[in-house]
Amino acid sequence: NMEKIQNNILIPIRQQTDIVLKMEYFQYWIEFILDCMKETQLMEQNQLMKQVYEYININYKDAIGLTALSECVNRNPSYLSRFIKQQTGKNFSQILTEKRIEEAKKLLKNTNLRISQIAEYTGYPNVKYFVRVFHSQVSMSPADYRKIMATFSV
Structure with missing residues (x-):
């Protein structure tokens, strides 16, 4: 060189x-x-x-x-x-939360896992906290998100 x-x-x-x-x-x-x-x-x-x-x-x-x-x-x-x-x-923490919620949305849409299981699988051992974070990110509860996704999936 x-x-x-x-x-x-x-x-x-x-x-x-x-x-x-x-x-x-x-x-x-x-x-x-x-x-x-x-x-x-x-x-x-x-x-x-x-x-x-x-x-x-x-x-x-x-x-x-x-x-x-x-x-x-x-x-x-x-x-x-x-x-x-x-x-x-x-x-x-914002990037981590986005990743966790993205994965939670997939699980809500594609599985029949309970909300508490999805919370745990995505890094939220406290289900109430998971529901609060999910709602703040998606503007609806995980249960409502699942219902809406089920309605639009054929």
Whole structure:
């Protein structure tokens, strides 16, 4: 890599005699390097968000929090919290709740499991709390959601 830098960047800059062209050439390579660094940073950010979603998708049934996630992805919890908010406009608990409710809706629509079972399967050991969260997200109770889905399913 050092040989490439030497041959492609440093030698051509040193050989250039016109100071204006030398500066333009130098500026081009600085911008090129900064673009490469930005691209690498974006790839790392995308990879970290992918890890966040994978963790939630695998563990949403369990009692998980930002601390467990941060340990899994080897990042500081406060950094991770800011990062998730910056990337998605949502916080970790909002994303986790959305995943849990999405899975609960599938179970309500496609199974005959009791509401208490669905609550437990989606990470809510307290059924009353599950019903409250579900209602806040879907604007109806789980039982009403199931009835409506049954009506429209043929």
